[in-house]
Amino acid sequence: MAINWFKYSSPASFYSLAGKMIPVFVFVALILLAAGLYVGFFVAPTDFQQGEAYRIIFIHVPAAWMSMFLYVVMAFWAGIGLAFNTRLSSMLATAIAPTGAMFTFIALWTGALWGKPMWGTWWVWDARLTSELILFFLYIGFMSLQAAIDDPRRADKAGAIIALVGVVNIPIIYFSVQWWNTLHQGASVSVNQAPAMASTMLTGMLIMVFASWMYSIAVILKRTRIIILERESHTVWVAELQKKGAM
Amino acid sequence: MFMWIIKRDLLLAIRRQSDVLTTLFFFIIVVSLFPLSVGPEMNMLRTMAPGVVWVAALLASMLSLGRMFSNDYLDGTLEQMLLSPQSLSLLVLGKALAHWLVTGVPLVLMAPVLGIQYDLPVEALFVLTTALLLGTPVLSLIGAIGAALTLGLRGGGVLVSLLVLPLYIPVLIFGAGAVEANMAGVGFDAHLSLIGAFLLVSLVFAPWAAASSLRVSLE
Numbered sequence: 520m521a522i523n524w525f526k527y528s529s530p531a532s533f534y535s536l537a538g539k540m541i542p543v544f545v546f547v548a549l550i551l552l553a554a555g556l557y558v559g560f561f562v563a564p565t566d567f568q569q570g571e572a573y574r575i576i577f578i579h580v581p582a583a584w585m586s587m588f589l590y591v592v593m594a595f596w597a598g599i600g601l602a603f604n605t606r607l608s609s610m611l612a613t614a615i616a617p618t619g620a621m622f623t624f625i626a627l628w629t630g631a632l633w634g635k636p637m638w639g640t641w642w643v644w645d646a647r648l649t650s651e652l653i654l655f656f657l658y659i660g661f662m663s664l665q666a667a668i669d670d671p672r673r674a675d676k677a678g679a680i681i682a683l684v685g686v687v688n689i690p691i692i693y694f695s696v697q698w699w700n701t702l703h704q705g706a707s708v709s710v711n712q713a714p715a716m717a718s719t720m721l722t723g724m725l726i727m728v729f730a731s732w733m734y735s736i737a738v739i740l741k742r743t744r745i746i747i748l749e750r751e752s753h754t755v756w757v758a759e760l761q762k763k764g765a766m
Numbered sequence: 767m768f769m770w771i772i773k774r775d776l777l778l779a780i781r782r783q784s785d786v787l788t789t790l791f792f793f794i795i796v797v798s799l800f801p802l803s804v805g806p807e808m809n810m811l812r813t814m815a816p817g818v819v820w821v822a823a824l825l826a827s828m829l830s831l832g833r834m835f836s837n838d839y840l841d842g843t844l845e846q847m848l849l850s851p852q853s854l855s856l857l858v859l860g861k862a863l864a865h866w867l868v869t870g871v872p873l874v875l876m877a878p879v880l881g882i883q884y885d886l887p888v889e890a891l892f893v894l895t896t897a898l899l900l901g902t903p904v905l906s907l908i909g910a911i912g913a914a915l916t917l918g919l920r921g922g923g924v925l926v927s928l929l930v931l932p933l934y935i936p937v938l939i940f941g942a943g944a945v946e947a948n949m950a951g952v953g954f955d956a957h958l959s960l961i962g963a964f965l966l967v968s969l970v971f972a973p974w975a976a977a978s979s980l981r982v983s984l985e
Contacts, residue, residue, distance in 0.1 A: 656932040663928055667919045676982040677915045681929055684911060684975055688933055691964075695936035699943065 528607050530747045531756045537740040544740070548733035555730050558723035566720075572636045573720075575629050580724055581731040583626040586654060589619035589735065593661075594686040597679035607743075609675035610750070612682065613665060614742035618735050620658035626651055646700040650693045657685045671750055767852045771860030772867070778837075779868040785833060790872045793826040797880045808885050815884035816894060816945035823873050823898060824934050827905040830869045831913040831930070832923050834861055835980070839917055848984055854977040862910040862973065863903075870902030886945075893948040893958075900961045901941045907965075907972035908933050914979035937964055 527533045559577035566573040593615040600609030630648060631641045642648065661682055668674035751757050779786055800818045801811055838844040847857050877898050881891045912930035916922035944957035 653932050653935060656928070660928045660932065663925055664915060667916070667921060667925050673982055673985070677979065680911070680975060680979050680982065681915060684933065687971070688936075691936050692932070695939045699939040 528605055530607055530610070530751055531754075533607055534744055534747050537744050541737050541740050541744075544733050544737035548730055548737055551726055551730035551733060555723055555726035558719060558726060563719045563723050569637060572633060575633045576720075577723055577727045579626060579629040579633060581728040582622045582629065583651065584728060585731050585735060586619055586623035586626050586651065589615055589622065590654060590657065590682075590689070591686060593619060594679075594682040597675070597682040601676055601679035601683075606672075606675075606750075607747075609679065610743050610746045611739070612678065613675070614739045614746055616658060616662050616665075616678075617742070618738055620655065620662065622731070622735075623651060623655040623658060627655065644700070646693075646697040649700070650696045653692055653696070654689070657689075661685070767850070768856050768860045771857055772864045775861065775864030776867060779864075785830070786868055786872060789826050789830045789869045790876060792829060793822050793873050793876060794880065796822040796825060798883075801883075811884045812886060812949070813946075815881060815886050816890075816942040816949075818884070819877055819880055819894060820898075820901075820938050820942045823877070823902065824905065824931070824938060826873060827869055827902060828909060828927055828930060828934075829923075830865070831909040831926055834865050834910060834913040835917050836913075836922075839984075844980070845984060848980065854980065855973040858910055858914070858976045858980065859969075859973040862906045862976070865910070866903045866906040870898075870906055874898045874902060887949070890945050890949050893954055894945045897941045897944045897958060897961060900958060900965055901937045904937050904961070904964050904968050905934060907968040907976075910976040911972055911979055914976045914983060917980070917983040937961060940964075 527536055555577060559574055563574070565571055593612045596608045596615065597612035599605060600607075600612060627648070630651070634643065635641050661678055664681055665674040665678045668677055748757060797818055800814065804810065804814070835844060838847070848854060850857075874895060878891045878895050881894050886894065909926075909930050912926040912933075915929065916926045919925060940957045940960045944954040944961070947954040947957060
């Protein structure tokens with residue numbers, strides 16, 4: 520029996536599906552988070568060069584990966600929404616942006632916390648740090664553009680265009696910053712030469728990456744549900760939900 | 767139609783010269799503020815000069831973006847342009863080109879004078895002007911997307927800076943980098959070639975993106 524996947528592109532059926540999926544993802548996220556933090560703090564050995572301070576990578580690396588990955592996912596759904604005029608895709612893109620921006624911020628913040636004991640400074644104009652900062656600006660631009668537009672459909676489309684322009688620009692910006700950095704030879708420290716990691720460290724980090732995934736999915740689904748309710752508040756099915764008290 | 771748009775926008779700019787002059791003087795004032803804030807030490811100013819001139823050019827070009835579409839939007843001309851059978855991308859290209867002629871070219875012409883104030887050597891002045899000549903059209907083209915997206919929004923002026931400034935970064939890096947490379951005695955061709963590449967890419971894609979932005983903003 521074939522499942523009609525397009526059924527779930529309707530906000531009403533997606534709303535109930537997401538409602539069923541959220542507890543699962545929350546549960547998995549919590550378990551992975553507990554396991555990852557346990558491995559990170561108790562199992563993984565102390566690094567002989569960096570001491571205990573290296574343990575921040577268990578948060579920093581997943582956050583940095585998610586920040587970049589979520590931007591691409593956001594642009595993808597925004598693009599789908601623009602191309603096929605599907606409302607749900609655009610709502611999903613809108614829901615992804617705050618989570619992505621949050622991970623970017625965490626990556627920058629934990630990076631600074633890590634840099635202080637390692638490099639003796641909170642911030643260096645390293646290529647990766649700089650491009651992460653610019654990524655943060657791109658998220659902020661996307662969110663403030665959508666916030667400034669009152670009509671949600673126009674906000675969706677305008678946001679989609681700026682997200683796609685951003686995605687095209689990310690490689691250009693990344694390589695520009697990298698070349699700019701090598702030209703200046705400013706930062707003598709570099710994050711590129713990571714020492715080979717102990718396998719428990721890698722395991723802990725990967726578990727934390729999956730925990731961040733599950734967390735992101737849960738939060739994004741929840742936010743999408745709220746956006747659906749907000750935008751569909753005039754429809755019959757939302758009114759029925761309200762009557763049943765199922766919200 | 768393409769030429770008509772450029773002619774018309776230039777005519778409008780000539781009739782309202784104050785707009786052009788404001789942007790130019792903004793550029794001059796911003797560049798002049800730096801020696802006042804960091805001190806008149808010539809060696810330091812010389813190393814800062816490319817960056818300062820480029821940042822000021824970015825800001826000046828961005829400040830005038832609001833005017834690219836807003837007047838036509840307010841009096842309804844833009845809606846007529848959208849209805850016309852001409853390709854909208856071509857119209858946007860015309861608008862961006864006119865914006866460059868009105869704001870970018872005066873900045874390029876003014877840059878050597880400001881460079882002299884910062885005691886740049888003659889060859890560096892030449893590189894600075896060339897880099898600006900190649901880079902300012904990119905600013906106008908990318909800016910057109912931001913201007914089209916923020917058309918008629920409240921607080922559009924500040925918003926447009928959030929949208930376009932991160933996208934200006936590559937041009938800034940290589941624009942200022944060309945002059946710095948020249949002063950350091952290294953070749954600057956690669957920098958100029960990259961800005962040229964940005965120009966070609968944005969010539970192809972920016973009008974198209976800006977045209978779809980306009981359709982979104984006006985629907």
